[in-house]
Amino acid sequence: MSIILPVEHSTRTSPIPLVEIRRVRKSFGAHQVLRDVSLAVPAGTVTVLLGPSGSGKSTLLRCINHLETIDGGRIIVDGELIGYRQSGHNAHEMTPRQIARQRRGIGMVFQRFNLFPHMTALENIIEAPIGIAGRPRTQAKTRAKQLLDRVGLADFAAHYPAQLSGGQQQRVAIARALAMDPKLMLFDEPTSALDPELVGDVLDVMRELANDGMTMIVVTHEIGFARGVADQVVFMDGGVVVESGRPEDVLDGPQRQRTRNFLESVR
Numbered sequence: 001m002s003i004i005l006p007v008e009h010s011t012r013t014s015p016i017p018l019v020e021i022r023r024v025r026k027s028f029g030a031h032q033v034l035r036d037v038s039l040a041v042p043a044g045t046v047t048v049l050l051g052p053s054g055s056g057k058s059t060l061l062r063c064i065n066h067l068e069t070i071d072g073g074r075i076i077v078d079g080e081l082i083g084y085r086q087s088g089h090n091a092h093e094m095t096p097r098q099i100a101r102q103r104r105g106i107g108m109v110f111q112r113f114n115l116f117p118h119m120t121a122l123e124n125i126i127e128a129p130i131g132i133a134g135r136p137r138t139q140a141k142t143r144a145k146q147l148l149d150r151v152g153l154a155d156f157a158a159h160y161p162a163q164l165s166g167g168q169q170q171r172v173a174i175a176r177a178l179a180m181d182p183k184l185m186l187f188d189e190p191t192s193a194l195d196p197e198l199v200g201d202v203l204d205v206m207r208e209l210a211n212d213g214m215t216m217i218v219v220t221h222e223i224g225f226a227r228g229v230a231d232q233v234v235f236m237d238g239g240v241v242v243e244s245g246r247p248e249d250v251l252d253g254p255q256r257q258r259t260r261n262f263l264e265s266v267r
């Protein structure tokens with residue numbers, strides 16, 4: 001694995017929000033999953049989303065990445081409205097092509113690695129840079145090898161997903177997301193499908209990414225990761241943000257009973 005110099009935790013914090021979520025609402029039929037969610041994620045920081053099953057965490061990530069369309073409110077990533085383009089004071093819906101371009105800047109890692117089973121680790125990583133971003137094959141391969149090295153899998157380029165452990169597959173999935181040079185990485189319970197002994201390697205890669213200054217929003221129940229890496233912890237329940245703040249405040253001195261109950265349940 002390549003050596004990445006640790007950066008002082010506080011120097012990563014910047015006042016400029018890369019992600020602004022304002023009063024976002026989202027329903028599926030009659031079920032209002034996000035009720036009125038507002039959140040700011042400064043550039044170069046890590047936000048951990050905690051909350052019980054069904055609280056709307058995955059839906060929020062999917063809205064940020066425009067995998068779902070919001071019903072109300074707005075999401076701004078790096079100054080751009082998600083799903084809309086600004087023209088003077090008016091916002092117009094984006095075309096599918098414009099949405100695809102916007103999505104390229106946002107990497108997403110899912111609970112289940114979602115690698116193409118018929119492609120090697122390297123082929124999985126170069127697929128989008130070549131097919132979507134139109135990069136030359138040699139350049140994409142060089143970058144993919146660097147990324148495999150970065151996630152500790154330099155010797156596994158020619159392995160197929162079935163030949164890799166779940167943790168290794170998840171690290172390939174992270175490398176694949178990084179191959180598009182995202183400005184934001186979203187992680188949706190990236191370790192919850194892994195055997196416990198494989199969780200640490202994946203969290204280590206994520207910790208190094210954070211130290212490198214990547215802006216990340218992470219849905220996880222890994223309280224140790226939240227405590228050690230997050231700049232901000234957000235507790236969601238019932239489609240609203242119940243409580244948010246520094247990890248030491250939310251995790252060690254939660255103000256709300258709902259937060260306390262949840263933390264009891266995952267400890």
Ligand SMILES: Nc1ncnc2c1ncn2[C@@H]1O[C@H](COP(=O)(O)OP(=O)(O)OP(=O)(O)O)[C@@H](O)[C@H]1O
Pocket residue numbers: 028033051052053054055056057058059060
């Ligand atoms: N496409 C969909 N159609 C209908 N209902 C959906 C859809 N996606 C999510 N939901 C519902 O929205 C609610 C919130 O789901 P979501 O996955 O966002 O919660 P979560 O906090 O991420 O929970 P979990 O930890 O279980 O993934 C759930 O009741 C879920 O069934």
